Amino acid sequence: MSREALGHFELLVLLALVRQGDEAYGVPIARAIESSTGKPVILASVYNTLERLEEKGLVSSTVGQSTPERGGRAKRYFSITSTGVREVRAAKKALTILWRGIPVHEG
Amino acid sequence: MSTSRFALRLLTSSDALGVREEVVGDLLEEIARGRSRLWVWQQLIGLYGGVVVGRARRCARVTVPAVAFAVCVVLLAAVRIASFSSVFEAWLGIYCLSGTLSLFAHMAARTADWRVGVTPEAPGATEPSSVA
Numbered sequence: 001m002s003r004e005a006l007g008h009f010e011l012l013v014l015l016a017l018v019r020q021g022d023e024a025y026g027v028p029i030a031r032a033i034e035s036s037t038g039k040p041v042i043l044a045s046v047y048n049t050l051e052r053l054e055e056k057g058l059v060s061s062t063v064g065q066s067t068p069e070r071g072g073r074a075k076r077y078f079s080i081t082s083t084g085v086r087e088v089r090a091a092k093k094a095l096t097i098l099w100r101g102i103p104v105h106e107g
Numbered sequence: 108m109s110t111s112r113f114a115l116r117l118l119t120s121s122d123a124l125g126v127r128e129e130v131v132g133d134l135l136e137e138i139a140r141g142r143s144r145l146w147v148w149q150q151l152i153g154l155y156g157g158v159v160v161g162r163a164r165r166c167a168r169v170t171v172p173a174v175a176f177a178v179c180v181v182l183l184a185a186v187r188i189a190s191f192s193s194v195f196e197a198w199l200g201i202y203c204l205s206g207t208l209s210l211f212a213h214m215a216a217r218t219a220d221w222r223v224g225v226t227p228e229a230p231g232a233t234e235p236s237s238v239a
Contacts, residue, residue, distance in 0.1 A: 026133045027133050027136065027137060040146070042149065042153030042154070042157075043130060043133055043134060043150055044126070044157050045157065047127060047129065047130050048157065067136075070135050070136050071132060073131055073132030073135070074129065074132065075133075076127075
């Protein structure tokens with residue numbers, strides 16, 4: 001695991017990214033988080049988080065095509081790196097261990 | 108409900124503020140898909156809020172003196188218009204009010220942290236027995 005631990009929102013973004021597969025960009029990632037948490041998500045904060053994750057080497061990105069409905073602006077597709085997968089697994093393991101032995105919240 | 112022209116203008120002009128083109132593109136795409144005005148304004152406030160906070164953080168050395176300078180200018184201008192005592196009373200009132208609000212906000216933030224067991228001073232908060 002890297003020295004910096006994953007934040008809550010970072011973990012949500014990474015998990016949403018894994019669920020979206022190859023076609024992951026800001027909108028579907030934000031929608032996935034919104035549907036799982038039931039709270040509105042600010043798209044700019046998703047991109048800020050993705051940028052931070054990219055700096056940490058957990059995510060990589062490629063620039064896609066621009067379309068007229070986007071005002072000629074290109075999409076940026078994101079994918080999780082092998083380091084990112086390791087971090088998600090480590091976070092899951094840590095959370096699972098912490099959840100054990102808390103009877104009220106189990107199930 | 109259609110998005111107002113003002114919101115669209117704000118969005119398209121945010122490129123000049125250094126907002127990434129993919130963010131603006133995604134928002135334009137979502138607006139074209141028929142997102143509500145409320146959603147668009149939430150996104151715009153988040154977008155511009157992030158820009159302002161980011162700039163303030165990058166220019167912290169400039170921001171604090173600039174704010175102090177602006178306050179001094181306002182106070183001097185107020186003294187020119189009203190009496191010194193009334194300006195001083197008004198300034199004292201604002202200072203006490205903002206200080207009190209800041210104190211309550213700090214206390215609320217600390218209470219929230221304590222409830223989720225973030226604060227090290229609250230060891231019982233993270234223990235299983237206390238959750239049950």
